[in-house]
Amino acid sequence: MNIGRIQIEPIIDGSILSTLPATKPFPDLDSPQWQDQHGMFRADGRIESALGAFVVRTGDRVVVVDAGAGQRFTNGYTPPSIDIDDPTDPLAAAYRSRGLSDEDLRRVAGNLASTHIEQGELPRSLDAVGVRPDEVTDLVFTHLHFDHIGWASANGVPFFPNATIWCASADLEHFLAGPDEERFVTFVYHALTAAQRLAPVLDRIETWEADRSLMPGIDVRLAPGHTPGSSVVVISDGSAKAMLLGDIIHCPLELMDDDFNLLVDHDQALANRVREAYARELEGTDVVAAAAHFPGLEFGRLLPSNGTRRWSFSAP
Numbered sequence: 496m497n498i499g500r501i502q503i504e505p506i507i508d509g510s511i512l513s514t515l516p517a518t519k520p521f522p523d524l525d526s527p528q529w530q531d532q533h534g535m536f537r538a539d540g541r542i543e544s545a546l547g548a549f550v551v552r553t554g555d556r557v558v559v560v561d562a563g564a565g566q567r568f569t570n571g572y573t574p575p576s577i578d579i580d581d582p583t584d585p586l587a588a589a590y591r592s593r594g595l596s597d598e599d600l601r602r603v604a605g606n607l608a609s610t611h612i613e614q615g616e617l618p619r620s621l622d623a624v625g626v627r628p629d630e631v632t633d634l635v636f637t638h639l640h641f642d643h644i645g646w647a648s649a650n651g652v653p654f655f656p657n658a659t660i661w662c663a664s665a666d667l668e669h670f671l672a673g674p675d676e677e678r679f680v681t682f683v684y685h686a687l688t689a690a691q692r693l694a695p696v697l698d699r700i701e702t703w704e705a706d707r708s709l710m711p712g713i714d715v716r717l718a719p720g721h722t723p724g725s726s727v728v729v730i731s732d733g734s735a736k737a738m739l740l741g742d743i744i745h746c747p748l749e750l751m752d753d754d755f756n757l758l759v760d761h762d763q764a765l766a767n768r769v770r771e772a773y774a775r776e777l778e779g780t781d782v783v784a785a786a787a788h789f790p791g792l793e794f795g796r797l798l799p800s801n802g803t804r805r806w807s808f809s810a811p
């Protein structure tokens with residue numbers, strides 16, 4: 496897709512079929528809200544999310560925004576088990592601390608065994624759009640969750656050997672301190688912690704502490720809540736503008752319905768306020784947006800519709 500003279504291309508690393516709990520049940524299969532999700536929701540109430548990144552070519556810079564989940568598992572992925580009747584079960588405790596009711600927890604536990612991750616396609620996807628890792632000048636992270644920093648390093652060395660790496664200072668501080676939530680992702684997703692993944696590239700990380708322009712055509716805006724330094728990447732040329740929303744939402748429904756959100760945020764109340772603010776900003780404008788887990792990493796627009804909102808995946 497082009498934003499003025501800037502080119503944006505999605506780069507798929509894989510997909511994740513998960514049991515993310517939500518504040519409200521998913522809409523029924525006949526509803527327009529269901530149709531607007533473009534196959535992300537499944538009838539069993541689970542979400543199939545893309546894992547990936549975006550390549551942005553602006554001027555002489557080749558920028559990659561987010562970096563998928565990383566190298567393929569050598570022996571495939573094995574889903575974790577959960578015993579919700581055991582008060583010491585770490586996964587049950589983590590879900591309860593996010594406000595999940597016992598009934599919802601039972602449903603999540605029932606689906607957990609079929610959680611599935613495919614990853615490791617990013618190098619091939621990059622090659623398919625004609626980008627070599629050593630050509631990438633900048634790697635920009637919307638936040639430092641494992642599924643966004645996966646290709647920061649591979650086999651203990653930087654995957655993008657010449658790239659400057661950018662992230663919010665609030666996230667770098669938070670994740671390098673080894674927060675509790677990292678135990679959850681290593682347990683469920685068998686991922687390296689952010690500290691482990693970023694160790695080979697720490698000397699080339701530059702941070703932002705406030706909203707700023709990183710380079711011509713690319714600005715970052717702090718949008719905390721999902722993580723302490725969660726940020727939105729704004730790409731613009733003249734009056735054309737696109738937003739890469741990172742994980743401030745995971746599915747379009749979170750912009751369409753203020754009461755619907757997935758219980759995956761570090762600070763739920765703050766994340767909800769940020770989501771609502773972006774919904775108001777995007778609604779009815781020409782600004783196209785994509786989040787890091789939308790199907791196919793497709794762009795779309797938020798449209799007003801009879802006092803509510805619709806998501807349209809048809810980018811201009």
Ligand SMILES: [Zn+2]
Nearest residue numbers: 640642742787
């Ligand atoms: Zn994510």
